[in-house]
Amino acid sequence: MPALRFHSIAKASASAIIVTLITAGCATTHPSPPTKKNTPPQTPVAQAKPLTAKQGLHAEPIHIKPSAPKRYVVKKGDTLWAIAKRYLHSPWNWPEIWYDNPHIKNPHWIYPGDILSLYYVNGKPRVTITGGPSITGLPTVVLKPSVTYQPLPKNQHPIPIQTITPFLVYPRVVPVKMFKHAPHIVAGADSRILYQSGNQVYVRGLPANSHTAWYSVYRSKGALKDPKTGKIIGHEVAYLGNIHITHHGKISTGILKHTREEITAGDRLLPLVQKHYDYTFMPRAPQNQIHAQIISLFNSISMVGQYQVVVIDSGTKSGLQRGDVLAVDKPGRRITDHFATRKESRQVKLPNQHIGLIMVFRTFKRISYALVMSATRPIMVDDLVHNP
The missing domain is CATH 2.40.30 (Elongation Factor Tu (Ef-tu); domain 3)
Structure with a gap:
């Protein structure tokens, strides 16, 4: 989904430790294909790990967008979240339509220039790589020290890595x-x-x-x-x-x-914590049914918004994992209906309102930290959290 190693395909300055929460795991190593001179190496978009149909709770079938491309060429600057949104209304279901090509040396990695093809098997949608660097091989080159400046894409939401680092380290x-x-x-x-x-x-x-x-x-x-x-x-x-x-x-x-x-x-x-933390996250729907509440806010007294951190009262004991995406609802108010008939109750609970999405990035036994991915209204303590 700064997905969260917060990398995009676009090459970033070594001095600008700014990431895009949407990319779901950039590689730290590359395949070793035949040598080709003077060709810059490519950086993978993400590692797309396939899941079986029920590794997540999806009572309804996966629906492909009518506008989904039958053939798409991955570009620099793409993110796994953005690619998934081209095909799905619910991008966190991407692992369920991804298909590994066994003929590719590293079938989980997606690189700029790769050709993604959409097809159906027994009525079920599948996306796989049918051409590009992952199949033809990536060139290896000798790199020389240099500095490159490149503006951040205006159509993405850059997030400083320090947004979640304090919560991972301390x-x-x-x-x-x-x-x-x-x-x-x-x-x-x-x-x-x-x-x-x-x-x-x-x-x-x-x-x-x-x-x-x-x-x-x-x-x-x-x-x-x-x-x-x-x-x-x-x-x-x-x-x-x-x-x-x-x-x-x-x-x-x-x-x-x-x-x-x-x-x-x-x-x-x-x-004292002295270990390297993995900033790579694969956004997905939880594998178990989750019914939780927000019990604390960080860096705020009463409410938070996008890219702020919350604590929920559910963790590994409930099956939550890093990368799980959850919906947030505002509990419906209880009111008195002064116009109710004699057969109707005067006390009425209004429906809950969907107000945002959060993604879990650190779990404990009974609590978890989550980052607000989107919010249409301020998120507060006691808001309800459940499967998206």
Whole structure:
């Protein structure tokens, strides 16, 4: 669907880390076909991974748009989401019409110049590659250092990668047990109550035999509750900085590093994240029925819009995965019908209103982060989330 490695086919400047949320996974490696001089290498549009008919919940058949092209040549700047929209009203159903060509070395990759053909098998639509670089092979060339400047396409919605990076690198919502049992700061080396980079502090709760030297420090911003049961399912937390543990023991000693805010007793330690995150997402419909609600908003007090982040009360326990696309509804109001007949109830619930789409980009057991892909009205806490 900045799909989300946020790449488009268009070549981007190495200094401009701006991505398009719509592309669904650009390759980091290319096939190795015969050598051809002075021909620039192509970058794939995306990796289209096929699914079986019921790997997603689709009670209705897939409908191809009447305007869908029988033959389409992939162009630079295309995205997987844009290509899917040429064929489908629901682009997240693309994996169900994609067909691998077994004669292609890398059948999942789509490159500029590839020819996509639409045909039907037993009445079911299929799209596959019938010509272009994926079949004829991509040239290999020797690259020389250079700088290329290219304007972003005006018909696409560029998104800074930092829109979701903080949510992938630093947790913003922590499960109850993890936060409850996390080690905490008990005091500093002197009598002050606020600490910053360079200050020595003491930590309680770290394993005495641990060899882990680096942690991140977080502070709770409030508990998140299940809207149905009222039970706490997580803590919204703020990242404060890092700490280097210099001595492990019943009471450990550490030095604060790179603090963003002043740290105090009671702030919690969680393992420092030091891994590469995959920014590649394949937008699709969920494989299970999802009925959830929005329980928290980020960087907003009461409402959010396109390309902002929300938290929903559903996660891996319900079968949610990265890339799942969900619809958002505004719950219908309950009103009194003053004109109801004697046989009719005076209390009426109005229909829910569809107001947008979100895409899940990080999952936990009972909660998930999702990015607002589109919205016709402001999205708020308690809005309903379900299969598109």
